[in-house]
Amino acid sequence: MARLHEWGGFLVGWFVFAIALSGSLAVFRPEISQWMRPELTSMTANPLHATETGIAWLQTHAATAPAWYLTIEEKRAPYIEALYFNGTRYVERALDPTTGSPDTIRDTMGGDFFYRFHFELQLPHPFGRIISASCGLAIVLALITGVIIHKRIFADFFTLRFYKGQRSWLDVHNITSVVALPFHFIIAFSGAATLWAQILPASLVTTYPQNIMKYYTDLDPATKPLPSKHQTTPLAPIAPMFQEAEKRFGDNGIAQIFIYNPNDKSSVVIIKSGNEHHIGYNTHTLRFDGSSGHLLLDSQEKRPIVTAFSVLYGLHIARFSNTLTRWMYFFSGLLLAIATASGLHLWVIRKKRTKQNHTYFNIIERLNTAVLIGLPISFSLFFITNRLLPLHSKFYTTISRSNMEIYSVFFSSLIFIMICMYNKNIKNQKILSKIGIVAFLSISILGYPWNNTITYSISLTSLIFLSTYIFLYKNARSCSLK
Amino acid sequence: MLIEVISDTITSLLFSCASYRGEKVLHLHHKYCHLRRCLAWVALGLSLILHIDQSKTIGFALICWMFGTGIAFACNGAALGLIESFRGQKTVRRQ
Incomplete structure (x- = not known):
């Protein structure tokens, strides 16, 4: 058990440290994005106007893209974030909420860098995700084995002795692990669970042998894309759809708008609600016909297993949280990073001694x-x-x-x-x-x-x-x- | 809400009473340490059940439990450390 804790921890330690540190920073993703775009502090516009100007900019600069993915302006992120295919690769740009252009805002990934690094480690798909998911499982394993092998867990519970060499490092390792033990366990397990498809792909491959993308469509049927009909038809005005969505979503507000096949007869506009008022990541989704603006589907997730999964995912990404909870996520994440760092340091000390x-x-x-x-x-x-x-x-x-x-x-x-x-x-x-x-x-x-x-x-x-x-x-x- | 705070506080107090530092600072007899340790684990489990019972959703209960116990542990540890350091100043160095 002790060997499993030592070697399991050592083998993934550097990755866990990087994941924990970037994850802690990713809690403040919109705030970091705002800090890294100082131009934004002077910009204020209403979300509908920001969306309209953003779509107008995309009509001029990415009219032939197969889809536009827009994250709507909100209090924590006062800009529209647009993701689209520019012919060679997917581009993510922050759009000025008043003009809709990205030219007045500096080109940066902002907090999104830490968010993506947290689970992709800037590695090609799916290697980063596999490593991150494995690290999540390794943390769970290290926590369980750590509690079992720690014979003096009670005796040492609140002990922190400074300037005593190895003893001090062990105290730091124990105290940082134990004080936030429930957090570490839940965050590691939910992290591994959100990437389950990367570490347990067999069930997915067996259920969807021909087309794995169908899994994602089944998970969220309202966002199912349609093949292009190659018949040019202008996109209906977004304002009536936006207002209809605002009416139906109420306090949750609008979080994202996806537009598939813009300017095509088969265009579809999908509007997703925000989910800041509940822990689960399950959203209320509206699907409109993009060319006529008619509502096609009003979907709210009710399936128990999908809801359970969304709660786990929601617990991990903490989008529901208020400022205090976010800081607690941040500091608890830092405690995990410190526990990992002290564990790695202890490993070397012990090995060099023996x-x-x-x-x-x-x-x-x-x-x-x-x-x-x-x-x-x-x-x-x-x-x-x-x-x-x-x-x-x-x-x-x-x-x-x-x-x-x-x-x-x-x-x-x-x-x-x-x-x-x-x-x-x-x-x-x-x-x-x-x-x-x-x-x-x-x-x-x-x-x-x-x-x-x-x-x-x-x-x-x-x-x-x-x-x-x-x-x-x-x-x-x-x-x-x- | 109050009952959840009380439960987290009692859990952390039991953990601190079961710890070596807690025994020393609170002058508790080592004889009953096993009982206190068992009670501490039971209290940790019971506090989770209480959070689930009091909260509307399991997710919210888990959030309250993990941060509630975490804060209670941190406060308790800090309090014990402070008490010990204040008492430590009074000790007379052995000749």
């Missing part, structure tokens, strides 16, 4: 430093690059601005790994801590003039990370062999 040959463990120790201290810095560089890169440049035709921001994260991670492999571990910790101090100080300053709660919160959070890096700098040491 094994004769230290070569491999020295490499792992250095990689630990590169990942556990380096990754938060890489994420911080994502924020800094957002403010340092010019809004318009001729280079963006080859690499888009949003991609440059993402490359900064991976490029810096690579540099950190190279630094760590080259130097001794104490020096690595000192170097990375210094970079971290500068990086997080920069983020807290970049929020100037701190004119809203988002800039305040991000600056304060980066100051918490800054103090952590100061602590790490002052206490930099290699794994003791005595």
Whole structure:
């Protein structure tokens, strides 16, 4: 059992750390997106006007796209987010709610980067999702085995002893794991359950042997796409459909609009309600004929198993939550990251004490430093690059601005790994801590003039990370062999 | 709501009474530690049942349970740590 906990934790530890950290940040996805688009603070428009102008822009710039997916403006995200196929790939752009154009807003992925990284790890489909789902299961396994092998779970329950080497790391590992144990368990299980199709594909392949996409249609029949008839027909005005949806959805409001085959006789407009007032992710969906504007279907999910799944999914993504709950998700996620980091550090300490040959463990120790201290810095560089890169440049035709921001994260991670492999571990910790101090100080300053709660919160959070890096700098040491 | 808060508080108090630090700070006898440990696990399960009973949905009950117990544990741990550190100042260093 102890070996399973140790090795199971070690093998997925770096991924779990990255997933937990990015997941914690993804809780504030709209807020981060807003911070990374400072132009948005001065923009206000009503959602119907924003949707109309957004559709007008898409009519001009993506008229032949097979579908448009719009996320409607709301309080946390005051812009329209449009996803469409531009002939070569899917493009996601934030549209100005007053003009409908993306040109006045800087090109960035914003908080969506952390959201996608959390379950895709920026890897091609389906590898990232398989790894993330496996990590979810591994966390569940590590929690169960951890509770079983922890003989002194009660004795050590509220114990945190500082400056006692391995003992202190074990205390940190225990306390961060145990204090939020129910959260860790539910978040890991629901995370693995939401990606069940990646880790248990057999049932899906058996039920839908010819076309797996039919599963998604059966899951949400109201959003079933139709094949194009290749007969040009103008799209009916969106306003009557929007108003009908607002009337039927009531307090839940409108969250998303999908338009399949725009400007075709077979066009379909799907309007989905918001789900901030309930935990489950099950939505109220309306389906309109896109060419006439007539309502075709009013669908509300009632199937028990789908509802149960939507509750699990809703628990994981926390879209229902208020500000306080979101902060609790954030800090509990950070506790999971700290528990993972301390576990990985303990693993190296123990192995170096018990094994004769230290070569491999020295490499792992250095990689630990590169990942556990380096990754938060890489994420911080994502924020800094957002403010340092010019809004318009001729280079963006080859690499888009949003991609440059993402490359900064991976490029810096690579540099950190190279630094760590080259130097001794104490020096690595000192170097990375210094970079971290500068990086997080920069983020807290970049929020100037701190004119809203988002800039305040991000600056304060980066100051918490800054103090952590100061602590790490002052206490930099290699794994003791005595 | 109040009954849920009380249940989470009692659960965390039982866990702290069962811990080594809790025994030391609260001057509890080690003899009954097994009983307190059993009661703590039972209280954790019962508090989940209570949350499910009091909440409209299972999802909301799980949210309240995981964060309620988490906050209660954190507050209890911090309180024990504080009490111990205040008492620790009074101790006289052995000659």
